[in-house]
Amino acid sequence: MISFAKRRFYASATLVVCIALAVLADYGLRQSLRPAAICSGVLLFAVILLLACFNMRKRLTFLPTLSASTWMQIHVYVGWFSIAAFLIHAGVHQTQGTLELALAILFWLVALSGVWGLYMTRAFPAQLRMEGENVIFERIPSMRARLRRQSEEVIMESIEKTESTALADIYEKRIRDFFDGPRDILSHALGSRKAPHTFLAEIEDTYRYLSEDERAFMATLTDHVRIKQNLDYQWVRQGMLKLWLFIHIPLTYGLILTAAAHGLIAWRFAG
């Protein structure tokens, strides 16, 4: 089995060779006064179509075409190549006209969302694993609700056993709202631990005011808070992994349509 490092090396080397060939071909065409822009434009459009095919391939599960992981590799490296092809085609000069501007903006949005997606798909999984228990995204809301129910049961039990409402008061004022829905969304999205830590520290501060029995109940509650924080983290991060595709894919279709319009106009003018 080929290691990831080796695979990355071979694929990167192939990418560099392909980019060099494309640059040379474009240079050659320009030198021989051939329609280099049309050639690079057609190449770029073909490359974008090939990239878009990946999404189609994912749906056609029965097709004995290459595996999705091979498609993914092709998608990533052809994606990098498309940036080079775009620079060859459009150059770094300023674009002319609204359509070209829209096309350039769309292309860079698709490319950047792709790069962001690639970063997330490589970096997030390990972070998700290390943060806490692995949970299925769709189950998070029900797990959250269950946790809230269990926490309330702890409070009821504490009132019954300790004959004091101190814990219930703290719960009502500080914790109840926390269990209602996802919290610290921005912190989790940015990977900052500050807000969750602060919240836990605030809860731990209340220990000094509790009796020994109440402290035991509070410890269970603190565990629930930790579990809930992991649920929130998983929800935000897994959500981000799902959400970016809803940006990347529609933008790609927009890009294809705009590029097709641009091609048609260019062809008419060339004709």
Place this chain on the structure above:
Amino acid sequence: MPLTVQPDTSGTQFIRVNRAMEGDEPFWKLAATGLPRETTEVDVDRLLEERTFEMILKEIDDRISEKKARLEKNKGRDLNEDELGKLEDTRNEEVDSLRKILLDHARIRDFAYDEIVVRVGDYGSSAFLLLTGSVRVLQVVDPKKLGRQTSRRPSLWGAFKRWLTRPRIPERRSRVRVNEADLFASAETQVEEPRYRDELEESKTIVRVSRPSASRWGDDDALSKSTVFRQSGEWIGEMAALSRHPRTATVVADHQEGEETTLMEIRWQGLYALRNRWSNFKRQIDYKYRERGLAAHLQTTSLFRHVESEELDSGRFKNAITFQSYGDFDWNFSYEEIREMNPQERLQSEPLIAGAGHYPNGVYIIRAGFARLSHSYNKGERTISYLGKDKVFGLEEAFESLATKHPVPFRHSLRAIGYVDVLFVPLWIIDKYVFQNESVRAELESEMEEFEVENDIHADGLEGLKTDFLEFLVENRYINGTEAMLIDMDRCTRCDDCVRACASTHDNNPRFLRHGPIEDRFMVANACMHCIDPVCLIGCPTGAIHRVTADGRVVINDLTCVGCATCANNCPYDNIRMVYPRDASGSIYYGEDNTLPIQKATKCDLCGDQVTGPACVNACPHDAMIRADMMDVPSLVDWLKR
């Protein structure tokens, strides 16, 4: 406990159908070839004259006599007519239950000369009792002659059509039980019937020939080395059926001209029922299982492959080698309990086969099951490797002892995980047949593992598996899997493309859960592992869950599944889900007999009908998933260390 999928039934229409019931599908109805031949009461009368069953009848009579004597002793008088009548009823009930087992689980089959009864390598799910004629046991047969079937894949067109017509409603079925019309269709039609394909392939004959002057299985010399059974009452294939392992030999019909070979075939559910109920039967079958297992198995091992079969069959050999069993045959029932134990307790629960420091006067060969190879470390034991079928324990020490003429102690301990059959081969046999044979010794030495294992819990075990991961695989008995689903959680983006791919190829409902225990960074997901020892097969009343002959997959015949959940409860890994099938309008099928909806057991079928192979692995864009054979450790390590 396995989950029962509870679909949202609000606003659902129910349609009442006849529920598929246990005993609905007697074994004879699943005809091996041609038209089904019914097992009748007359057949059962004939079978009860066989010595095997006579012994059961005798046991029943003995039990009744004992009971009668006990009652008479207690009462201090002879039993009156009423009491004798009751005893007679008890006897009749026992005999009736024996008859019912035979009616439900046995079928009578006639074989043409040279026709295959069982094929080497096939996963046995039934045993045969010779009634008339004779059979020949061939240890070595050219696989081509056996017409080995490779697993059938459907056409791309078929896969496309299925994809196109995939249901929107989960678990849609057009039928939930077998139609009588299918059962009595012509043989050709049955072969075309996909639901029956597996059963048919399991014992389909290859060619029928009229009595030839010579057998097509080999020349006279080859045939003279094979064993012929002429006596009625001989059991064939009972070992494979009981141990749920591949057949060890090919058996063909071999009668004289003008004779016929007729056998009773009993599926393993029937065999188990007889074995569990009557100790006479158990003793008989276990004796043969041990006796025959020995010679047949030795011929397939790396140690004795080169030894002539006469030699292996000789009394000297057979008497010197001991056949030992360790652990619990029904290990799946104690699995959860054992998993809850701490490592020390767990170790204590595993019977010791050979201890480190003991002086070997022989070597152990694993015949079936798994064993843990470990080394003591402080107060515990560090697992170094696990051994499966045909692995040899203690050969290095044996070779060293023979070379230095000084006994060398075992360096590691060998413990039974679950249920293990081992052969103990004494040192003198190793010396005579292995050590003295230069070429065999050289070959084995080159295959030997480097046994210089550091006694360090942070070092890798044998073959490069990390110790923690190794312990995890062994403790959870994932080593049973031939197609375990491993997910690299540092690459898995939780995108669920695998789950969607599985659903889109399976009644719009995934056949696995992307969830399971994680060790290091690897998850063993809740997907059927197509185990070496598929304990889920035990107890299925209709044989709906079975192994596919061609490729060893464990699959469920949806139409004969009665929804009893025995398999789901038996699977220690929780990989079978019960579902409620629906018709095209979304209505749940509902039994006519009572108020319960009809259930079916579902699980991963390894996408046997997909051109692409496992759709889940094929759909994972991030190289995060693999279906791994836990006995192929080098490939596993390769994947883990990519």
